[in-house]
């Protein structure tokens with residue numbers, strides 16, 4: 001069965017978590033760690049949903065289960081209506097670190113996943129050329145990662161993530177290591193690219209304004225064991241143009257509400 005075609009035919013959610021717990025065994029006799037508890041979420045195709053929550057609440061753990069890198073201790077994760085039983089080609093990951101291979105050119109990095117799938121060289125080149133142009137890296141195809149800035153490397157990582165044409169992009173703080181302006185430019189690229197390619201995104205961030213700028217919805221998690229305690233629908237226009245959305249008068253109200261939910265105030269414990 002092909003998850004992409006099945007999902008588009010029936011409009012089933014792109015990704016779903018149903019009653020998901022994740023428990024890690026304790027080391028050296030320590031008790032088990034319950035990282036996530038009874039997580040339920042459903043993301044429609046084409047939606048961009050962010051998850052925010054305190055450090056250590058289980059956000060990355062959820063993405064790992066979405067990618068099939070780790071299995072739920074209870075409950076089910078589905079992508080395109082199919083239970084995720086292991087790593088699969090319907091999801092792609094993008095992390096804070098670009099994880100580009102230094103010995104490969106940017107184009108060769110973008111093409112890597114296609115190579116693994118046996119796509120012919122000429123077709124791979126067409127795809128990498130198109131995506132690198134879309135990610136504003138036209139002319140840099142033959143460069144090596146160490147010849148590019150941090151922002152450019154993350155653009156290349158974005159192109160690589162899109163190259164395998166996943167149903168769902170799982171993004172774990174992908175822009176958090178970038179300076180504020182580069183971050184805004186990459187957010188703009190991501191929003192446009194997601195729109196153009198009709199992708200579904202599950203995005204983790206600690207940057208509340210980034211969540212508001214990019215998302216259709218924001219899911220707020222509790223402290224560990226993390227569960228979803230609030231869902232906020234971002235009812236501001238211009239999801240595809242976060243630069244414009246950031247200027248909207250309501251953004252501050254959303255950020256303030258998220259700060260309240262995360263109990264971020266002058267007395268918050270920053271350690």
Ligand SMILES: Nc1ncnc2c1ncn2[C@@H]1O[C@H](COP(=O)(O)OP(=O)(O)OP(=O)(O)O)[C@@H](O)[C@H]1O
Nearest residue numbers: 024025033035054055056057058059060061062224
């Ligand atoms: N492989 C593992 N073995 C044991 N415990 C783990 C493992 N992976 C994660 N944990 C624990 O599970 C909890 C959730 O971790 P996770 O990385 O998902 O949190 P997070 O919300 O992404 O954190 P942050 O915002 O700081 O990145 C933490 O207490 C962490 O120590």
